[in-house]
Amino acid sequence: MGVRPETEMTTYDVYAKNCPTRLVLDRLADKWALLVLNRLREEPVRFNQLRRDIEGVSQKVLTQTLRNLERDGLIRRQIFPTVPVTVEYSLTPLGQTLTRTVAALAHWAEENIDAVLTAQQTFDASRASHAHLR
Amino acid sequence: MGVRPETEMTTYDVYAKNCPTRLVLDRLADKWALLVLNRLREEPVRFNQLRRDIEGVSQKVLTQTLRNLERDGLIRRQIFPTVPVTVEYSLTPLGQTLTRTVAALAHWAEENIDAVLTAQQTFDASRASHAHLR
DNA sequence: GGCACCTAGTACCTATTGGAAACCAACCTA
DNA sequence: TAGGTTGGTTTCCAATAGGTACTAGGTGCC
Numbered sequence: 001m002g003v004r005p006e007t008e009m010t011t012y013d014v015y016a017k018n019c020p021t022r023l024v025l026d027r028l029a030d031k032w033a034l035l036v037l038n039r040l041r042e043e044p045v046r047f048n049q050l051r052r053d054i055e056g057v058s059q060k061v062l063t064q065t066l067r068n069l070e071r072d073g074l075i076r077r078q079i080f081p082t083v084p085v086t087v088e089y090s091l092t093p094l095g096q097t098l099t100r101t102v103a104a105l106a107h108w109a110e111e112n113i114d115a116v117l118t119a120q121q122t123f124d125a126s127r128a129s130h131a132h133l134r
Numbered sequence: 135m136g137v138r139p140e141t142e143m144t145t146y147d148v149y150a151k152n153c154p155t156r157l158v159l160d161r162l163a164d165k166w167a168l169l170v171l172n173r174l175r176e177e178p179v180r181f182n183q184l185r186r187d188i189e190g191v192s193q194k195v196l197t198q199t200l201r202n203l204e205r206d207g208l209i210r211r212q213i214f215p216t217v218p219v220t221v222e223y224s225l226t227p228l229g230q231t232l233t234r235t236v237a238a239l240a241h242w243a244e245e246n247i248d249a250v251l252t253a254q255q256t257f258d259a260s261r262a263s264h265a266h267l268r
Numbered sequence: 269g270g271c272a273c274c275t276a277g278t279a280c281c282t283a284t285t286g287g288a289a290a291c292c293a294a295c296c297t298a
Numbered sequence: 299t300a301g302g303t304t305g306g307t308t309t310c311c312a313a314t315a316g317g318t319a320c321t322a323g324g325t326g327c328c
Contacts, residue, residue, distance in 0.1 A: 012244045014169060017189035022165070024243040024250055029165035031156070035148060047275055055151035058317060063276065073253025083325050084274040094249050101242055104235045109158040110146045115228050116158055119207025181305055192287055197306065217295050218304040 027072060028102075032057055032065045037091070038106050040075060041099045044090035074098060161206060162236075166191055166199045171225070172240050174209060175233045178224035208232060 014021045027033060035054050039045060045053070051062055066089060069075045074095035080086040091099060148155045161167060169188050173179060179187070185196055200223060203209045208229035214220040225233060 012247065014172065014240050014243060015188055020251060021240075021243040021247050024247055025168060025240065026165050028239060028243070029163050029168055031160045031163035034159060034163055038148065048273090054149050059276080060278095060318090061316065064316095071254050071257040072250045073257070074250075079275095082274095084272095085276095085324080087275060094246065094253070097246065098242055101235065101238045104238065105162060106148050106155075106159065108232055108235055109148060109155040109162070112228060112231065113146060113154050113158055116206045116208075117154060119228070120205050123205040123207070182303090185305095193306075194288090194308090195286065198286095213305095216304090218302090219294075219306095221305060 024072070027068060028098075030065065032061060033069060034102055034105065036062075036065055036069060036089075037074065037095065037099050037102045040089060040091050040095070041103055044078075044088045047087050047089070050089065069095070158206070161202060162232075164199065166195060167203060168236055168239065170196075170199055170203065170223075171208065171229065171233050171236045174223060174225045174229070175237055178212075178222045181221050181223070184223065203229070 012021050013019050014025055016022070032054070035057075036050065039050060039053055047062070047066075050066075051057065051059065054062070057065075066075065066077070070077050073092055076090050076092050078088045078090070080088065146155050147153050148159055150156070166188070169191075170184065173184060173187055181196070181200075184200075185191065185193060188196070191199075200209065200211070204211050204223075207226055210224050210226050212222045212224070214222065
């Protein structure tokens with residue numbers, strides 16, 4: 001990356017309305033994007049394989065998600081002129097630095113799902129008992 | 135966490151359509167939720183303070199976000215009968231285990247924003263040069 | 269020749285989201 | 299009694315997202 005002047009480094013603030021970091025966070029705050037990144041962490045995957053692996057995603061939305069991630073430089077799209085055509089998606093080096101964090105998020109979800117479900121039940125039960133107040 | 139039978143531990147799969155971990159990931163895949171969690175990492179914050187700190191969030195959406203996070207057991211809502219009423223939001227222990235990861239995500243965004251913006255420009259320029267093909 | 273496969277692009281329509289603003293409740297102050 | 303403050307809820311409306319389905323193109327298979 002080379003030497004970079006520190007001009008305005010401190011002005012980046014995720015809480016600020018027009019800060020570009022917000023744009024990045026918006027992009028990452030997408031369940032399909034997170035799932036795609038996490039899936040690609042293991043290996044390069046083809047379009048229809050992704051479509052099959054990630055249950056519930058429609059063709060259109062998967063295309064959009066992949067296009068966005070590609071635009072952000074997080075994944076790479078490679079076309080192989082086989083028959084029928086093969087399109088392989090893989091992580092860029094930049095994407096790889098991110099997926100460690102994404103993997104941690106997915107891991108957290110799998111680890112703490114029980115606690116979350118319990119909390120939800122407690123919350124809902126509490127709400128139900130107060131229902132007459134509404 | 136104590137001893138826990140390993141029954142069906144391996145059945146949790148974020149890629150599966152109806153897996154509960156998907157629900158958690160969906161909840162986390164929300165830019166306002168991430169921003170709120172990250173803000174609460176520092177200290178307990180009151181409703182209107184959050185509203186002011188997180189630029190661009192509307193009252194309605196902030197309320198919904200907080201309610202969801204509370205339901206998931208990630209944040210706690212405390213009412214102090216002052217005048218006017220004080221409502222303070224803080225992280226639960228469960229929420230704290232998560233925010234380390236959330237913070238890493240926000241940190242990544244601030245660190246790599248330049249690379250992402252550059253990638254976007256390259257991508258858009260490439261698209262523009264191929265525009266005549268469309 | 270027709271059909272299937274793979275990776276899309278695009279159009280149409282509907283469901284959900286989200287913003288703006290009004291309303292509410294309690295209580296203090298002027 | 300009017301007005302202000304905190305922390306909401308509710309209603310209305312517009313924008314966006316997303317699903318379905320049709321189209322396409324190149325090629326091997328039967």
